[in-house]
Amino acid sequence: MIRNFLFLLNHLRDITDALISISNDKRNDGRAPPFSNDKIISTVNDIFGAGFDTVSTCLFWIFLYLVNNPDIQTKIQEEIDGKIGLRSPRFDDRKDLHYMEAFISEILRHTSFIPFTIPHCAMKETILNGYLIPQDTCIFVNMYQVNHDETLWENADLFRPERFLNENGELDKSLIEKVLGFGMGIRKCLGEDIACNEIFLILTTILQQLKLEKCLQDHLDLTPVYGLFMKPKPYQIQVALRT
Structure with a gap:
């Protein structure tokens, strides 16, 4: 021993x-x-x-949106075929798969499955946009509200990955930075890069080889189950090898 x-x-x-x-x-x-x-x-x-729970919840939402939007799934697979082909995807492929990155960013924005940040504390009295925040105040950032703010996002209630692409089909990084999925400021989640790489690699590997479809008898419901995380309701999908 x-x-x-x-x-x-x-x-x-x-x-x-x-x-x-x-x-x-x-x-x-x-x-x-x-x-x-x-x-x-x-x-x-x-x-x-x-x-773990955050990444798995994100993937559950991703698969649900993919089977609910088969045209988006097709666009992602066409991009994977053109940029990667049949080789195994790598982390550095993220910079070339613009539509994939736009799709993941729109998932984080539209679902906002982590609606609030973990609690923070004001270490000293602060004035923010004219509002007084007393010392020792417990603070939550309402990420859901920011991600659905009509002054920031045109047609915020619509799911449109294309909103993050410019006229040349390239990523608008300044717009992606406005999405709050991992908190904000210097106290945002340290695992953001790891989580995004993990989600990208899993999703790219799956869509490179498989086609996801909803079961014919299954009614897809995008209404979340509320809790600490907003999770999708249970659903079933059909999986087939791509030809």
Whole structure:
């Protein structure tokens, strides 16, 4: 057992191994290690909660929108065929798949399945746009409202990935930056890049090889189930190999 544990310390497989390794390091000043068992468990729970459920919820919405908008699915697959072909997709392909990126951005905007940020606290009294925010005020950012603000988004209630493309079919990055999906400011989610890469890679791999369709008897309902995350109602899809 001890040999196995020592093996893990010398062969770090993931962040959990790294945290355990740090917690077992002896400090020169004789103080306790920086991570207790409880802190390790809490940290890993945060990673699972923020890094897995959010991505899976996003993918559930993506598949639902794809089967509900088969023309959009076709456009994405045509772009994949033209830019990647049959080779395995890579992270750096994101810069070439403009319509794919526009589609993912519109999913984040239109669904706003994380409607509010986690709570933050005003560390000092602040004036924001003429409003007084007292010190120690608990603050939530209403990302859903920003993502559906008609002054920012033309026909905000419509699902249109094309809104993020210019006349040359290239991404309008300034518009994409207005989408709030991971919070805002210096306290926004640190996992944004990882999550976006993960979603891109999974989605590109699936659409490269498969065609997704709704079941004939299934009625698709885009009304979310409300909670901490807004999740889609249960649905079924048919999957077939692309020819």
